Amino acid sequence: xxxxxxxxxxxxxxxxxxxxxxxxxxxxxxxxxxxxxxxxxxxxxxxxxxxxxxxxxxxxxxxxxxxxxxxxxxxxxxxxxxxxxxxxxxxxxxxxxxxxxxxxxxxxxxxxxxxxxxxxxxxxxxxxxxxxxxxxxxxxxxxxxxxxxxxxxxxxxxxxxxxxxxxxxxxxxxxxxxxxxxxxxxxxxxxxxxxxxxxxxxxxxxxxxxxxxxxxxxxxxxxxxxxxxxxxxxxxxxxxxxxxxxxxxxxxxxxxxxxxxxxxxxxxxxxxxxxxxxxxxxxxxxxxxxxxxxxxxxxxxxxxxxxxxxxxxxxx
Amino acid sequence: xxxxxxxxxxxxxxxxxxxxxxxxxxxxxxxxxxxxxxxxxxxxxxxxxxxxxxxxxxxxxxxxxxxxxxxxxxxxxxxxxxxxxxxxxxxxxxxxxxxxxxxxxxxxxxxxxxxxxxxxxxxxxxxxxxxxxxxxxxxxxxxxxxxxxxxxxxxxxxxxxxxxxxxxxxxxxxxxxxxxxxxxxxxxxxxxxxxxxxxxxxxxxxxxxxxxxxxxxxxxxxxxxxxxxxxxxxxxxxxxxxxxxxxxxxxxxxxxxxxxxxxxxxxxxxxxxxxxxxxxxxxxxxxxxxxxxxxxxxxxxxxxxxxxxxxxxxxx
Numbered sequence: 001x002x003x004x005x006x007x008x009x010x011x012x013x014x015x016x017x018x019x020x021x022x023x024x025x026x027x028x029x030x031x032x033x034x035x036x037x038x039x040x041x042x043x044x045x046x047x048x049x050x051x052x053x054x055x056x057x058x059x060x061x062x063x064x065x066x067x068x069x070x071x072x073x074x075x076x077x078x079x080x081x082x083x084x085x086x087x088x089x090x091x092x093x094x095x096x097x098x099x100x101x102x103x104x105x106x107x108x109x110x111x112x113x114x115x116x117x118x119x120x121x122x123x124x125x126x127x128x129x130x131x132x133x134x135x136x137x138x139x140x141x142x143x144x145x146x147x148x149x150x151x152x153x154x155x156x157x158x159x160x161x162x163x164x165x166x167x168x169x170x171x172x173x174x175x176x177x178x179x180x181x182x183x184x185x186x187x188x189x190x191x192x193x194x195x196x197x198x199x200x201x202x203x204x205x206x207x208x209x210x211x212x213x214x215x216x217x218x219x220x221x222x223x224x225x226x227x228x229x230x231x232x233x234x235x236x237x238x239x240x241x242x243x244x245x246x247x248x249x250x251x252x253x254x255x256x257x258x259x260x261x262x263x264x265x266x267x268x269x270x271x272x273x274x275x276x277x278x279x280x281x282x283x284x285x286x287x288x289x290x291x292x293x294x295x296x297x298x299x300x301x302x303x304x305x306x307x308x309x310x311x312x313x314x315x316x
Numbered sequence: 317x318x319x320x321x322x323x324x325x326x327x328x329x330x331x332x333x334x335x336x337x338x339x340x341x342x343x344x345x346x347x348x349x350x351x352x353x354x355x356x357x358x359x360x361x362x363x364x365x366x367x368x369x370x371x372x373x374x375x376x377x378x379x380x381x382x383x384x385x386x387x388x389x390x391x392x393x394x395x396x397x398x399x400x401x402x403x404x405x406x407x408x409x410x411x412x413x414x415x416x417x418x419x420x421x422x423x424x425x426x427x428x429x430x431x432x433x434x435x436x437x438x439x440x441x442x443x444x445x446x447x448x449x450x451x452x453x454x455x456x457x458x459x460x461x462x463x464x465x466x467x468x469x470x471x472x473x474x475x476x477x478x479x480x481x482x483x484x485x486x487x488x489x490x491x492x493x494x495x496x497x498x499x500x501x502x503x504x505x506x507x508x509x510x511x512x513x514x515x516x517x518x519x520x521x522x523x524x525x526x527x528x529x530x531x532x533x534x535x536x537x538x539x540x541x542x543x544x545x546x547x548x549x550x551x552x553x554x555x556x557x558x559x560x561x562x563x564x565x566x567x568x569x570x571x572x573x574x575x576x577x578x579x580x581x582x583x584x585x586x587x588x589x590x591x592x593x594x595x596x597x598x599x600x601x602x603x604x605x606x607x608x609x610x611x612x613x614x615x616x617x618x619x620x621x622x623x624x625x626x627x628x629x630x631x632x
Binding site: 023049316 | 580588
């Protein structure tokens, strides 16, 4: 049997002391453009600047004392690396993070700043996995996958749970989809805590793997990859796909221009810093008025860790 | 006699239905850097994206019915133009806005979008004032100055009043200083509602007129003007200077590099969009630990209307 409502509740109790209960923002101008009432769950204000700390924290806090003593390991160049490093520090657990040797120094420094041990590898999936396996073999550290892990999915589910608690009677909730950790958690929370709320995902046309997987029922790759939403490049996993397949209504594609327009709207009108992946669901709402018009819609803004030097290029 | 506590309370009651009560944000990382507890009053989330709506709204709502019937007029290329246009639309009053003919079209469109009548003039102070005078002579519209007006100062005072209400026992409050409307209102609210709270201003070295006026007691011009804090270029007025001279502890200068570093901190760590003028007080806190270390400090983040195309240049 899968993840239960009780497990999500327990995860929430477990991680609550370590995370922010992020605020819900609204924006009249964007509501008018969408013809809908939008409620933005601002995980860009979350610890480490993204929802990922929820899953990372829940995974680390779910370890047995023996597992804790051996440490945790993962491979990531992004928010998951920071989440695991931060969670490890909070709990006094040793963390080993495998990062591609072309990772931006700002990200490497952030992970090191949380006290994690960074191991560099060649920038490809095979090298990542081989380096990780070496560390696990040598140290006995527990591997925490960025999304294909029930403890992680259960942690990510708490973002939608809070949104539902703070915002009654939502017709729909949307989340972006990359590996599907946030989306599957969101779908589970809607299913258990607000069954009348439908869940949609937003996905870039330039990384359109989840929509193919959603249709075929097996994990597919994107036909091509070309998007500024660089947090959404991964494929689904065998734990996230079945949940998404069962509980998500549909996956909505958006173009790069639509992502950029949504990004500009959020910066100019909501005055908050978000990463491009984050606004893909808003772009989907604006593109599909036939679904969302007149509805009460929750949107999970997933994170705000963005390279500010790139921002002007996206806004022009 | 000057502006009273009762007048500030009445202004607050008057404008409350039209404005947001903006949130107070905190940030552990910036607190650690400052060695102080900082409480940021987020007027970047205010209607029209800046505190200016408080003064504009109070001025418009203070008009007599006869004045209202003749409309209001001002000259501004910035946030005050939007504030007056917005306040006029909210109250069904006609607004005439004089804008330099080199104003960015986005700003002109915003003002027109609120239904105001825009009159262009040559981009200099004499042309602004002449064009405004023509309109006032012709229409009988009431001129609302951007800062040198008791109704405006009283409205701006409500930002610090809310900060004081939401955040007890502040040792200090800081605001940026341009024409001094926000700073003089802030100083009055601290004086009346939290007399033990000292008020400081932050000012760019590249627009250092207020500090000279503060020392000499008369309105001075900046020795040179060169700053990204383009909301702080105006000199004090004969209504703002006496209040600042009486109730402000000191004006603290900051360099352009310090403004850029503070801007980057706010974007990267607080994940909010602010304009450069807005972070000048934070830069002053970071530069002067001998004043602020270990203290509880309120900072008014004045606005978030920024040209996003320029942002990357400031962050590099």
